[in-house]
Amino acid sequence: MCFGLSKAFSTILLILLIALATPGVLAEGDLDENEEVVTEETEDEDEDVADIDDSLPRQTTSTQPTFSRAYGNAEDIQDKPHKIAPNIDLKEVAPAQTSKSFFTEPENPEQPQDIQPEPRTPELKPETTPPNSITLLDTEVLPGTSTRIGWSPGLQISGLSSPTPVLVVNGIKSGPTLCLVAAIHGDELNGIEIVRRVLYDLDPTELSGKVIGVPIVNLQGFQQGNRYLPDRRDLNRHFPGKADGHVAERFAHALFSQVIRHCDMLVDIHTGSLRRTNLPQLRADMNNPKVATFTGGFDRIAVVHSTGTRGMLRTAALAMGITAVTMEAGESLRIQQHQIKAGVNSLHSLMEKQGMISRLFTWGDPEPIYYDSYWIRAEYGGILSSKITLGAQVIKGQVLGVVTDPITNAQYPIKAKGIGRIIGMAVDQVVMSGFAAYHIGTEAEVPAE
Ligand SMILES: [Zn+2]
Numbered sequence: 269m270c271f272g273l274s275k276a277f278s279t280i281l282l283i284l285l286i287a288l289a290t291p292g293v294l295a296e297g298d299l300d301e302n303e304e305v306v307t308e309e310t311e312d313e314d315e316d317v318a319d320i321d322d323s324l325p326r327q328t329t330s331t332q333p334t335f336s337r338a339y340g341n342a343e344d345i346q347d348k349p350h351k352i353a354p355n356i357d358l359k360e361v362a363p364a365q366t367s368k369s370f371f372t373e374p375e376n377p378e379q380p381q382d383i384q385p386e387p388r389t390p391e392l393k394p395e396t397t398p399p400n401s402i403t404l405l406d407t408e409v410l411p412g413t414s415t416r417i418g419w420s421p422g423l424q425i426s427g428l429s430s431p432t433p434v435l436v437v438n439g440i441k442s443g444p445t446l447c448l449v450a451a452i453h454g455d456e457l458n459g460i461e462i463v464r465r466v467l468y469d470l471d472p473t474e475l476s477g478k479v480i481g482v483p484i485v486n487l488q489g490f491q492q493g494n495r496y497l498p499d500r501r502d503l504n505r506h507f508p509g510k511a512d513g514h515v516a517e518r519f520a521h522a523l524f525s526q527v528i529r530h531c532d533m534l535v536d537i538h539t540g541s542l543r544r545t546n547l548p549q550l551r552a553d554m555n556n557p558k559v560a561t562f563t564g565g566f567d568r569i570a571v572v573h574s575t576g577t578r579g580m581l582r583t584a585a586l587a588m589g590i591t592a593v594t595m596e597a598g599e600s601l602r603i604q605q606h607q608i609k610a611g612v613n614s615l616h617s618l619m620e621k622q623g624m625i626s627r628l629f630t631w632g633d634p635e636p637i638y639y640d641s642y643w644i645r646a647e648y649g650g651i652l653s654s655k656i657t658l659g660a661q662v663i664k665g666q667v668l669g670v671v672t673d674p675i676t677n678a679q680y681p682i683k684a685k686g687i688g689r690i691i692g693m694a695v696d697q698v699v700m701s702g703f704a705a706y707h708i709g710t711e712a713e714v715p716a717e
Pocket residue numbers: 452453456537538539541
């Protein structure tokens with residue numbers, strides 16, 4: 269009996285030892301040592317900060333943007349009641365029309381008609397349709413119609429893969445193709461709502477051009493409230509991706525080659541990260557004349573010059589000739605009505621400016637263009653308590669917040685280094701030394717080199 273107990277104890281001990289040893293073995297064997305992986309200990313600087321830190325300065329020798337941002341008086345954004353999905357066929361994810369499908373819908377012989385988008389303009393003659401038709405993900409979307417298509421990066425077990433929706437509104441009249449992309453970081457929610465409001469407000473029988481919306485790019489991250497991909501990488505560091513690369517590169521390649529390449533213009537919608545919040549703003553390479561002109565179409569939203577970071581969707585798209593900006597609005601893991609309204613309003617104005625819709629849009633007072641901006645970091649670890657609010661104008665030496673050491677009671681003020689406006693900031697939280705706490709934008713241009 270005594271022997272029996274001892275044997276049982278040994279067995280339990282052995283199981284415990286194996287359980288303790290296993291994660292370490294998996295972690296090491298999992299990836300090449302040269303591949304960078306985001307972990308809690310060695311996290312990459314997120315693009316909200318790196319985007320600014322890595323940016324090349326504004327070229328003062330180049331000509332100023334050729335648009336005027338003075339558009340008249342501000343008017344409150346009107347909220348209209350919305351019907352449920354009035355303009356997009358949500359009956360079923362549209363099936364692929366060729367054998368090169370990304371996903372296979374189960375056959376439904378009883379309702380074969382239900383999954384076909386129906387033309388909303390009966391007078392449309394078949395022989396006149398081809399010029400404005402768009403074929404996306406093997407699905408043809410006729411002019412004057414809108415539909416929902418499923419997209420999957422095709423990296424999971426095919427039978428378990430759940431496609432993420434791609435909403436397509438193909439206008440009856442010709443025009444540019446605008447793409448709206450959100451939740452590349454799965455915990456950034458405001459953009460999802462911005463895409464929904466914009467897409468469902470469009471009438472394909474009145475639209476000129478095409479609008480493609482991908483509300484939730486990183487579906488798995490979204491479902492888990494997680495910024496990163498399942499392989500713990502930041503998707504917005506790996507565009508345009510590689511067909512034979514690691515998980516994030518393949519994911520990026522699939523999105524880029526199957527959806528993004530159809531765009532003439534792209535707005536990639538994000539929020540602040542790691543418990544930071546951003547004033548509604550565009551991140552745009554103002555050294556690029558096409559981009560600079562493009563930003564003039566966004567009503568009442570600040571523009572922050574940034575040449576971008578390698579691997580971001582915005583920079584990869586721009587390299588492909590797609591006019592692209594990043595929109596930042598608010599903070600992650602929250603739905604913020606004010607930020608969402610600002611984003612929707614500026615996208616309406618953009619479509620009007622591009623001649624895609626005609627609603628006699630009333631322009632507000634222009635927001636500044638911040639040709640220069642910088643992050644101020646906490647010099648000490650502790651509990652951050654801010655003394656200013658987002659959007660505040662600050663002067664040199666002004667105390668923006670105080671970091672308090674909860675153990676020693678030492679207090680360390682964080683001060684502004686010059687005149688500017690708080691265009692992004694950390695919410696009150698525990699910070700470590702080096703944490704980017706306040707993003708200050710200045711309208712003054714960078715002096716010539
Ligand atoms: Zn983001």
